[in-house]
Amino acid sequence: MSKSRAGVPPARAAACGSWLALAAMMMFAAPALSQEDRSKARPSAEGISAERLQRVDAFIDAAIDKGQYLGAVTLIARHGKIVSWKAHGKRQIDAPDALDPNAIFRIYSMTKPIASVAALMLMEQGKFQLDDPVSKYLPEFAEVRVFTGGTADAPELRESKRPLTVRHLLIHAAGFTSGETTPPAVLDLIERAELNRAPDLQSYARALSKVPLAADPGARFSYDGVNTNVLCRLVEVWSGQRFDRFLQERVLAPLRMKDTGFTVPVEQRHRIVQMTSSDATGQLIPARSYEGVEAGVTLNPYPSGAGGLYSTAADYLRFAQMLLNGGELEGVSLLSSKTVALMMTNQLGTLEPPQLEFRPGEGFGLGGFVGVDSARRGRLGSVGDFGWSGAASTYFTVDRREGLIAMLMMQHLPEDSPKAPPRISGQFFNLVYQSLVQ
Structure with missing residues (x-):
């Protein structure tokens, strides 16, 4: 994942319109699910072993006690009922306050599935x-060119073999970058475009359109936030609204995701979890990229559907439950069940040549991973489960076969260091699934 293009680390952003400030004040007025409203469902009533479920808590607590992570919120729901919603550890390194289950997290790339739903809603309207x-x-984007050689100052280009399509954006196959094989000259050109300084998505898309592609559209999967940001610009064109306004009015407000937005009101910023990282010895430290950056401000000048949202476990549960329900939650219908099924279908077979996986055992749907081979994946789950993660260690999965939602929310920027703490999402999901007994 390219941090500079997906919105990590954050930068101070230009002020949003007055309507957005008012909307933010209303959105964060109260938690979507208060502690009093937590489900009292017994795990056994939903086919989950309470004894086995304790292994999840013990594992997370052990990682925190070892100093690997500061804190975490875990949330597990089955058949529409919360069976476990726990806060572990602290909110800040140098403060004794325990982490609250309603803490606010920067969810970064877990914004992408929400942005994808916004686009698919407009597809259902015939846009x-x-x-x-x-x-x-x-x-x-009418005359996109593909880089074939040369330098950033004198690139050699050719016409693309096929047009860039909306599907390519949703499945990260547009060719803007091509993973580790991206020519350095293309990376240089995209950095020169200064996309993160774009004041709005229109300017972002126009600047990006001048950068040559690293590969033909539809040729290979290459995860990068630029795909989603262009998709969000399309949402603006199709809807006639700014992306952030469309998202608020058509997705967040109807789902009552009151703690989700591109900014956090000042009076609610005490709920934001401190961002951490690790030093060369593996010691937990405040993330250096956040020094001098106020928590709660917009992460980009433009509303980035690639990684710009703040949210809570309770709020994201409402979004995930809508997907698990086939597009509906509490009488609010965002998508048809057929569209959700398409969203959760591996799309990589549409590439030329077809690609079955983007990593062992996982394909990619319209905005998130799709389980395709449990044996190759090497962790417990189901064929067809769907989800994604965020750069700061937030994770979710929706398993429609099991009626299961599982989330792990932390605020830690992983470091590529021998002393860095191990990624724990795989063990977390294994422990969730091993608790299922029916």
């Missing part, structure tokens, strides 16, 4: 089809 060329709505 576009998946394989429409992007240039039909954004003419600046």
